[in-house]
Amino acid sequence: MKTLIKNGQVFLAGKLTQQDILIKDDRIQAIGSHLEHLRSTDRVIDAKGKLVSPGLIDVHVHYREPGQTYKETVATGSQAAAHGGFTTVGAMPNVTPVPNTPELFQAMTTINHKDGVVHIKQYAPITVDRTTDELVDFKALKAAGAFGFSNDGNGVQTAGVMFQAMQAAAQVGLPIVAHVEDDSLKNNGVMNAGPQAQALGVPGIPSVCESSQLARDLMLAQATGVHYHVCHVSTKESVALIRWAKQQGINVTCEVAPHHLLLSDEQITKADPYYKMNPPLRSEADRQALIAGLLDGTIDMIATDHAPHSREEKQGDMQTAAFGITGSETAFATLYTAFVKEGIFTLEQLLTWMTSKPAEIFKLNDSGSLLPGTVADIAIFDLENEHVLTEEEYFSKGVNTPFTGMKVYGMTAMTLVAGNIAYSREEK
Known part of the structure; x- marks a missing residue:
């Protein structure tokens, strides 16, 4: 053909x-x-x-299968990716059951291959069931095909556990892909801590909830030499920390989500659950720092954090609704419209952040560029x-x-x- x-x-x-x-x-x-x-x-x-363009690459999606297929399936999620121009995605392991073992992991990759219409790279968890302090078998899961290790949806709360995880990941040559969030600082918050949260009368999540754990992890990454990739950076402090870490030669990369580039908490004028996501939409100053971080190379790529939920889970008020926003089908068009057409990014920059940079960083040698062969x-x-x-x-x-x-x-x-x-x- x-x-x-x-x-x-x-x-x-x-x-x-x-x-x-x-x-x-x-x-x-x-x-x-x-x-x-x-x-x-x-x-x-x-x-x-x-x-x-080369097919877009999204290193951060949630397909909910197995166990949560009322939210999404591999079939519907990958069709959404194709609709958005993505041809390769990295699927997170916050499913039921969590793929803690090679057998559970291989069952997931079988579904990915059978039902996916795009290339699906599968993450394994860092710890058993993602929220414990027990490490998975990194070597066995790499042999089963793991793309990297992530507890996305939860931060690793204990420094000693993260240190051991980084050592194990470094030994097998795969990245730790980190959701950075200190639960002791979250305060049951549902949006960014600040004037808007106060005006709406809802608890806020302070930016230090992200940046404090990030600072810890950067020191651990320096000590272990692991490739440490930061998910969905959202605060100006995080951007500054990553910029400093790169200057020190720490092997850190990071991503930003489209919604954090496009929106701030100023847009949340009522308690609308569609604006509830984790990390939350931050201040306008944070949003501008994210844009600046992309432009100066501190932030390496854009990834959607596509997180589908049922209508029922996103109804009601901010305090009871689920965290999460979809992104596969809207990412390129919204970013192109808001940034390229407005002269803030060039088209070449946007495409680089969504194709060749993720391919380079995650060693996707057959993706991210158009070349004969x-x-x-x-x-x-x-x-x-x-x-x-x-x-x-x-x-x-x-x-x-x-x-x-x-x-x-x-x-x-x-x-x-x-x-x-x-x-x-x-x-x-």
């Missing part, structure tokens, strides 16, 4: 250029100008007026036409996002995974 993508503006080696792409079976065969002379093409995709994971985006986000178009079971109703540019026109069409707007 040969497919020709022609007339597109292609993101190639960090630059935008008019090129055609020839795909043979699951791999890119050639990239060049005017490849339409190749007569044996079976399928032609005209990308005139559209952006052709690599797997044909490709996203095509419509940058010219305005679109209103609606719940009806989402593939995810979760509709828990405040971005529904937003007018955006940059919706996905087509996503190809290993040369196969995983999503097409025309065929939806």
Whole structure:
């Protein structure tokens, strides 16, 4: 099967250029100008007026399977990813049961392979059931295919446990991917501690809840040499700490979520559970620090923290509703609209943070760039036409996002995974 993508503006080696792409079976065969002379093409995709990018990479999603499939499944979550232009994702292990053993882990990867329409890399937990102090068998879980180790959803509360985990991860050459949150400082909060929380009469989560545990972990990472990756950075203090740590040569990388770039707690004018997420939306000063951190290289990449919940779990008030926001289907378009069209980021920067940087850092050697011989994971985006986000178009079971109703540019026109069409707007 040969497919020709022609007339597109292609993101190639960090630059935008008019090129055609020839795909043979699951791999890119050639990239060049005017490849339409190749007569044996079976399928032609005209990308005139559209952006052709390497498939986006999201190292932080929640697919809820097994055990919580009323929220999401591998099938619906991966379809949502393809709808958003993502072709590779990293799935977190906060499922039921937690994949503590190679057998449970392999059962998850079997489902990922069978039902996923994108490439799904699977994290293993750091500790048994994610909330205990008992370490998993790092060596055995790496052998079973673990992408990294994460207790996402919970911080590792004990320094000694995290130190031992970092030593074990360093020995097997995989990253610790950390949710940084000191439970003793959370105070049963539901949003950022500050004037908005006070005005709404709800308990707040102080920024030191994140930054204090991060400071601890950075010292432990320095001592162990582990690759330490920080999930969903949200505070200006965290950005400053990571900037300092990189200057010291500590092997730290980090991600920021689209919602923390796009929103602050100033937008929470009523107790709307769709604005309840963990870490919470922070102050405007924090949001600006995150933007600055991306631009100066302190923050390495963007990852969605796609966290679907049922409608029932996101109803009611802020105090009883679940934490979490979806992101797979809205990330690129909302970021493109708010930042690229406004001249804050370049398109090349946004694509780098969502393709080549995560591929480089997580050693995804066959992803994140368009090169002859690599797997044909490709996203095509419509940058010219305005679109209103609606719940009806989402593939995810979760509709828990405040971005529904937003007018955006940059919706996905087509996503190809290993040369196969995983999503097409025309065929939806």
